[in-house]
Amino acid sequence: MVTALLDKESTEQISQTAVPLKMDNILKVNNLEIFYGEKRAVNGISMDIEKNSVTALIGPSGCGKSTFLRSINRMNDLIPGARAEGEIIYEDLNILSEQINVVALRKEIGMVFQKPNPFPKSIYENITHALKFSGTKKKSILDDIVQESLEKAALWEEVKDRIHKSALSLSGGQQQRLCIARTIAMKPTVMLLDEPSSALDPISNAKVEELIVELKKDYSIIIVTHNMQQASRISDKTAFFLNGDLVEYDFTGKIFTNPSVKKTEEYISGRFG
Amino acid sequence: MNSKTADRLATGVFVAIAIIIISILVGLFSFILVNGFKHISFEFLTTPSSNVMAGGGIRDQLFNSFYVLFITMLITVPLGLGGGIYMAEYAKPGKVTDIIRSCIEVLASLPSIVIGMFGLLMFVNLTGWGYTILGGALALTVFNLPVLVRVSEDAIRAVPRDLKEASLALGITHWHTIKTIIIPSAFPSILTGAILAAGRVFGEAAALLFTAGLSTPRLDYTNWNPFSEQSPLNIFRPAETLAVHIWSVNTQGLIPDVEEVSNGSAAVLVISVLICNLLARWIGSMIHKKITATK
Amino acid sequence: MEKVIPAKDRLLKSEKNWMNGELRGKILVILCAIIMISATISITIFLGTKGLQSFIKNGVSFIEFLTSADWNPTDKASPKYGVLPFIFGSFAVTFLAALVAAPLGIGGAIFMTEIAPSWGRKILQPVIELLVGIPSVVYGFIGLTVLVPFVREHVGGLGFSLLSGMIVLSIMILPTITTIATDAMSSLPKNLREGSYALGATRWQTIRKVLIPAALPTLLTAVVLGMARAFGEALAVQMVIGNVRDLPSSLLDASATLTTIITLNMGHTTYGSVENNTLWSMGLILLVMSFAFILLIRYLSSRRKM
Numbered sequence: 096m097v098t099a100l101l102d103k104e105s106t107e108q109i110s111q112t113a114v115p116l117k118m119d120n121i122l123k124v125n126n127l128e129i130f131y132g133e134k135r136a137v138n139g140i141s142m143d144i145e146k147n148s149v150t151a152l153i154g155p156s157g158c159g160k161s162t163f164l165r166s167i168n169r170m171n172d173l174i175p176g177a178r179a180e181g182e183i184i185y186e187d188l189n190i191l192s193e194q195i196n197v198v199a200l201r202k203e204i205g206m207v208f209q210k211p212n213p214f215p216k217s218i219y220e221n222i223t224h225a226l227k228f229s230g231t232k233k234k235s236i237l238d239d240i241v242q243e244s245l246e247k248a249a250l251w252e253e254v255k256d257r258i259h260k261s262a263l264s265l266s267g268g269q270q271q272r273l274c275i276a277r278t279i280a281m282k283p284t285v286m287l288l289d290e291p292s293s294a295l296d297p298i299s300n301a302k303v304e305e306l307i308v309e310l311k312k313d314y315s316i317i318i319v320t321h322n323m324q325q326a327s328r329i330s331d332k333t334a335f336f337l338n339g340d341l342v343e344y345d346f347t348g349k350i351f352t353n354p355s356v357k358k359t360e361e362y363i364s365g366r367f368g
Numbered sequence: 369m370n371s372k373t374a375d376r377l378a379t380g381v382f383v384a385i386a387i388i389i390i391s392i393l394v395g396l397f398s399f400i401l402v403n404g405f406k407h408i409s410f411e412f413l414t415t416p417s418s419n420v421m422a423g424g425g426i427r428d429q430l431f432n433s434f435y436v437l438f439i440t441m442l443i444t445v446p447l448g449l450g451g452g453i454y455m456a457e458y459a460k461p462g463k464v465t466d467i468i469r470s471c472i473e474v475l476a477s478l479p480s481i482v483i484g485m486f487g488l489l490m491f492v493n494l495t496g497w498g499y500t501i502l503g504g505a506l507a508l509t510v511f512n513l514p515v516l517v518r519v520s521e522d523a524i525r526a527v528p529r530d531l532k533e534a535s536l537a538l539g540i541t542h543w544h545t546i547k548t549i550i551i552p553s554a555f556p557s558i559l560t561g562a563i564l565a566a567g568r569v570f571g572e573a574a575a576l577l578f579t580a581g582l583s584t585p586r587l588d589y590t591n592w593n594p595f596s597e598q599s600p601l602n603i604f605r606p607a608e609t610l611a612v613h614i615w616s617v618n619t620q621g622l623i624p625d626v627e628e629v630s631n632g633s634a635a636v637l638v639i640s641v642l643i644c645n646l647l648a649r650w651i652g653s654m655i656h657k658k659i660t661a662t663k
Numbered sequence: 664m665e666k667v668i669p670a671k672d673r674l675l676k677s678e679k680n681w682m683n684g685e686l687r688g689k690i691l692v693i694l695c696a697i698i699m700i701s702a703t704i705s706i707t708i709f710l711g712t713k714g715l716q717s718f719i720k721n722g723v724s725f726i727e728f729l730t731s732a733d734w735n736p737t738d739k740a741s742p743k744y745g746v747l748p749f750i751f752g753s754f755a756v757t758f759l760a761a762l763v764a765a766p767l768g769i770g771g772a773i774f775m776t777e778i779a780p781s782w783g784r785k786i787l788q789p790v791i792e793l794l795v796g797i798p799s800v801v802y803g804f805i806g807l808t809v810l811v812p813f814v815r816e817h818v819g820g821l822g823f824s825l826l827s828g829m830i831v832l833s834i835m836i837l838p839t840i841t842t843i844a845t846d847a848m849s850s851l852p853k854n855l856r857e858g859s860y861a862l863g864a865t866r867w868q869t870i871r872k873v874l875i876p877a878a879l880p881t882l883l884t885a886v887v888l889g890m891a892r893a894f895g896e897a898l899a900v901q902m903v904i905g906n907v908r909d910l911p912s913s914l915l916d917a918s919a920t921l922t923t924i925i926t927l928n929m930g931h932t933t934y935g936s937v938e939n940n941t942l943w944s945m946g947l948i949l950l951v952m953s954f955a956f957i958l959l960i961r962y963l964s965s966r967r968k969m
Contacts, residue, residue, distance in 0.1 A: 170537060175460065186670035196676045202539035203673075212530040214549060224548070225538035274534070281538060371865050378867035382778045385770035386787060389841075392834060393790045396797065399805060450695030458692060468696055471703035478706070478953055479895020481922050485929075485946045486706050489713055493934060510702060517699070543688030571798025574897045578929055614800045615898050618807055619927075627808060634801045641796040 121146040121285060121315040122167065127181035127191075129162050129171065136162045139181070140341035142334060144285075149307060149316045151326035151347065154336035155367065160319045163336070164287050167317070168204040169197040185285075202229065205278035209290040211270035213262035213277075218245075218254055221262045221273060222280045229281070240280050247313075248276035249306050268299020275306065279314075286310065288318040292325070304329050323363065327351045335359045397638070404635020407628050413636075417584075417613065417629075426633055428584040431600055432501070432607035436580060437570050439505040439603060444512045445562060449551075451513070452520020452558075457546055476514035480574040483510050487579035499581030499606035507579045508569055515568075519561030523554035556655035560648045567644030571637055573611035581606035582616050610637055707950070714947025717744070717940035728944065734908040736938040744941050746921070748910045750948070753920040755825060755911070756900060757893040760832035765886045767833070768840030769875075776848040777870055784845075795838045803902035806831040811903055820915030823905030828918070831899050836889035843888060847881035848874065884963045891956035895949060897922035921945045 122144040129137035137159040144150050152160040162171065169190070171177040182189045190200055202225075214221050222241045223231075231237060241258065245251035250272040254265070262273055271291060278286060288307070292300040307316060308329050320326050326333055327347055334344040335356075343350065343359045354360045361367060415425025451472075459465040487507030497503055527550050535545040584607055587600045594601040608616065614633045617626050717723045723744050731745025771791075775783040806827060815822030851874060859869040875882070905917020906927060925942050932939040 168537060170533065173533070173536070186674070188670055188674055190674070194675050196674055198539050198541050199674050200539075201537055206537040208530055208533065208537075210530055212528075212534040214531065214534065215553065225535075225540055228540050228544055277534075277538065371868055375865035375867040378870070379778060382770055382774045385767055386774040386779075386783065389767065389771050389787065389837065390790055392837075393794055396805065396834075397793070399809065400797075400801065447695050447698060450692045451699055454692035454696045458689065459696075468700060471700050473957060474703050474954070475699065475706075477891060477957060479897065479922065479949055481895065481897040481925060482710070482946055482949050482953065483706075485925070485943070486710055488929070489709050490705075510706070513699065513702070541685045543685045546688065567796055571796075571800070573798065573800045574926070577898075577926065582930070611798050611800045614804055615902070618804060618902060630804050630808075634804055637798050637801060638796070641798065642793070645792065645796055 119146050120144060121185070123182075123184040125182040125184065127163070127166065127179065127183060129159070129166055129177065129179045131174065132176040136339055137166075138339040142341060142344050144315060144317060145332065146315050147311055147313075148331040149311050149318060149329055151330035151333045152317065152319045152336060153321075153323060153326050153333060153362075154342075155362070156321075158336040159339040160334075160336045161289055164289055164317060164319050165206075166191070167285070167287055168201050168206050169195070170206065172197065202281050203283050204285045204287065205281055205283040206287040206289065207271070207274050207278055207291050210294050211267060211274050213265075213270050213273050215261070215263060217259045218262050218265070218273060219258040222277050225277070225281055244276040244280040245273075247279050247310070248272045249302065249309075250276055266299070268295050268302060271295060271299065271303060272306065275303075275310075279310075283314060285315045285317065288316060290319055290321060293321060300325075323351075335362060337362070400631075400634050400638050404631040404633075404638075407632030408635055412632050426610060426613065426629070426636070428587060428600075429608055429610045429613040429633070430636065431587075432580070432584060433570060433609040433611070435600070436501055436504050436508070436576070436607060436609055437566060439501060440508040440512060440569055441562070441566060443505060443509050444516050444565075447509070448513055448516025448562075449520050449558065451517035452522075452524055453546060453551075455517065455521040456524035457542070457550075472514045472517055475510060476518075478511060480511060480572060481577075483507050484575040484578045486510070487575060491579055497604060499579065499583075501580055501603040501605060501607045504576045504580030504607065504609075505603070507575045508572060511575065512565055512569055515565045516562060519565065520554070520558050523557035523561065524550055526557060527553040556651065560652045560655075563644050563648040563651070567641040567648075570640055570644070571611050573609070573615055576609055576612050577615075580609065580612070582608050582612060582620070584608050710943070710947055710950050713940075713943045714950070715944070717937060717944045721937045721940055723937065723941060723944075728941070732910050736941065742937065744937075746924075746941070746945060746948075748908055749919050749921045749924050749945065751910055752825070752904070752918040753894055753922065755918070756828045756832055756904070756920060757890050759825065759829035759914075760836060760893045761886055761890045763829065763833035764837045764840050764889055768837050768885065768889070769844045769882055771837075771841045772844035772848050773870060773874075775845050777866065777874070787841075791838045791841050794834070799835065799896060799899040800902075802831055802835055803899035806899065806903040814915075818915065820913075821905060821917055823903060823917045824915045825904065825911055825918050826914045827903040828900050828920075829914075831903055832893045832896060835896060835899060836893050839892055840885045840889040843885035844878075844882055847878040847885065850881075851877055880963055880966050884960055887956060887960050887963065891953065891960075894952055894956070895922065897926050901926050921949055925949075 120143045124140060124142050124144075126139050126141055127137060128135060128139050140163065152164065154160050165171045166179050167183060167190075171179065179191050181191070183191055185204070188195065214224060216224065219241055222244055223237045226237060226240060231240070242251060242255075245254065245258075250269060253269060262270065265273060271294075275291075292303045295303065304325060307318065310316060318326075318330065330347045332345065333347045333350045335342045335350065335354075335358075337358060343354060343356045345355070350359065351363060354363060412425045413430060414427045416427050417425060417429060455465070455468070459468065484507060487503055487510075491500070491503030491506050492498060531549055531553065532545055535549045536542070585605055586598060588598040589600055591599040592601060593599050594603065596602060597605065610633050614630050614637070617623060617629055623629065718725050718728070728744055728746055729750070730747055731743065732747045733743040733745040734748060735743040771787060775787050810827050810830060811822035813822075814820065814824060814827050818826065820826075855873055855877060856869060859873045864872070900920055901923035904919060904923060906919045906923055907917045908919060911918040925945055928938070929942055932942065
């Protein structure tokens with residue numbers, strides 16, 4: 096009993112406003128504000144991300160959704176002058192804290208970017224590069240993980256005969272699925288997708304969307320998208336952002352058929368943005 | 369004169385200027401190569417030089433030029449790369465970075481004779497080494513370093529940002545990303561820049577006059593022990609390079625065939641620099657093709 | 664997904680995982696940055712103190728040094744250390760070279776960007792690069808064997824003269840001026856030209872009235888950079904200028920510059936002697952002029968931003 100209490104104390108130091116996590120939430124955002132220097136890009140948003148679901152973030156350009164996404168895996172740290180206040184609770188820890196080892200965090204919260212960015216190496220090496228860095232060295236294990244990740248990304252059949260060829264010889268859609276495979280190989284819990292198919296042709300886009308729906312069985316996915324039809328097709332919950340505010344966050348069905356806030360309705364019906 | 373005539377006249381002037389520039393180059397190059405070529409023979413390249421008699425070759429000077437270049441690049445390339453990595457990846461905008469940039473600017477614009485004087489002060493007198501290859505290399509490092517820092521920094525900055533982000537997002541540390549993703553991508557540009565810099569160093573003389581000296585001791589080319597006094601690999605010996613040799617035979621020397629020796633040496637120098645330039649260009653275009661072909 | 668290790672241990676920073684390659688890498692590159700700063704500082708300090716020796720230790724008068732045209736350090740009775748002729752020579756040859764190279768360089772740049780924008784660059788750019796690649800001793804040597812006799816036969820004087828120095832230097836700084844001038848002209852916004860042509864101006868009028876004034880700050884920077892190079896050039900100038908200690912009275916008179924005197928005399932003066940120390944003082948003047956040029960260029964660059 097006592098030891099359990101002691102454990103709780105030390106974790107409480109990090110998650111100050113320790114609200115007991117709901118069993119099906121993987122992330123809890125509390126009053127998150129993000130600044131670029133003096134300019135505030137995200138204004139005090141709070142939301143819970145459900146486990147094993149697809150959460151879509153929609154809104155016009157510059158509304159803060161990508162900024163928000165990038166704060167979840169601390170990629171905003173790369174931008175000089177960017178700072179975040181508030182909390183994002185993951186596994187009982189506030190991952191915005193100084194104490195967090197971001198390198199380890201990013202293994203659990205992976206990201207796929209808008210423009211496919213495979214390394215100028217072979218397909219095989221693209222996947223093993225990060226694995227080798229984290230300590231997996233044995234070839235047989237690496238081979239297995241490569242195959243498993245490529246299968247999960249629905250790419251294995253297309254490339255199994257040329258996994259040692261350069262990744263740059265793949266088409267745009269294949270490259271993006273490779274980037275997804277590369278992230279899957281790290282066995283993350285959460286996957287952040289920043290407009291993953293906006294640079295792809297419609298057929299590749301469809302394949303990626305299929306993939307995302309499959310992936311939610313094993314991962315929790317947050318996807319930023321400009322494409323409202325995509326959001327309505329594949330997501331379970333949708334959040335509408337406008338000028339740094341979270342305007343409405345609800346089940347996708349409700350957002351797209353009967354939104355509660357007028358602005359949401361205007362955006363959905365194309366009246367602006 | 370109406371504006372149409374003025375315009376035509378002006379165009380004529382500009383064309384004339386272009387022609388002048390081209391003819392200067394053609395004139396210089398043909399002079400050097402035509403006059404010099406006939407003096408370059410295997411003998412010329414392998415006979416030791418003479419201070420008073422005709423028939424001297426440039427064997428030692430040629431070797432010295434290459435060896436000094438080699439030692440200089442050995443020091444400058446790692447330092448330049450490190451400096452470039454710092455400026456591109458770690459330096460935060462602010463006072464300290466501005467100071468470093470100013471230092472780079474200052475070092476890059478110092479006249480080479482001033483650098484030679486500093487070398488004389490530090491690496492010849494203060495250390496008590498006298499004229500040495502190492503002293504010359506260190507002096508050359510002073511003005512080669514800013515070039516390589518700039519080359520490295522530019523090459524690293526040119527690596528697309530999303531490559532770096534991809535690596536970091538996978539949970540790879542910054543330094544490992546630099547080592548395994550960024551530097552390999554930037555390598556071709558760095559190589560090109562380094563080769564061009566090497567070309568410039570090869571022809572440098574003023575900085576070496578008072579650091580590597582105007583003479584070469586008797587060398588035994590079969591002696592590969594770098595610690596022996598007669599070994600050409602010994603970096604603590606004086607070493608007159610080819611460029612310095614051209615200067616010294618024309619201003620200090622007494623040899624009767626000064627023109628032949630100078631012409632030959634000048635041709636060798638210019639051809640070497642030309643090869644460096646061409647090599648750099650060739651590598652540059654090969655890389656360019658490789659990158660754009662696979663995309 | 665079962666996590667065997669608790670989140671605390673996985674995700675928080677610890678002693679162990681900070682002390683890895685990340686720190687090592689950071690230290691390495693910071694070291695390189697420090698080396699550069701210390702190199703600059705030590706050069707300034709060492710050359711500065713050594714350069715001041717002749718005034719502090721040997722009692723040479725600073726004013727006399729800079730303003731007297733009497734250079735006679737070996738006179739046993741009353742050695743004289745006026746370096747005015749050399750200062751004059753340095754400035755003269757620099758300005759004259761700029762006078763020749765600036766129009767040529769800027770003209771070449773305009774040729775590449777305005778007159779023949781499609782193929783001009785392809786021809787002139789390699790030419791310029793090749794000119795840069797010629798070592799300065801080779802310029803000096805050609806000056807010595809070709810230019811000096813030519814001047815002597817066809818123009819007058821000894822051949823060793825300010826004129827020869829000026830010609831050699833102008834060719835040497837031409838690439839510098841041309842390259843920067845070309846950058847200046849090509850980075851002018853397109854609509855500047857289009858606007859002028861739309862108003863019916865000829866190409867020359869556009870160049871003269873619109874483009875050159877717009878690019879002026881950078882063009883000036885190009886010329887100043889060329890001058891800085893010319894001021895510091897030693898060997899090439901030394902081989903053609905004659906190296907006499909009197910003030911030249913015409914272009915055809917031989918002369919000397921700070922750099923040439925240092926080059927010639929450093930070797931055969933004793934380290935520590937007064938004469939040797941004055942050479943170091945001349946070196947200090949060169950160093951100070953380098954800083955002055957850098958400040959001038961920075962000032963010009965900052966004006967461009969307005």
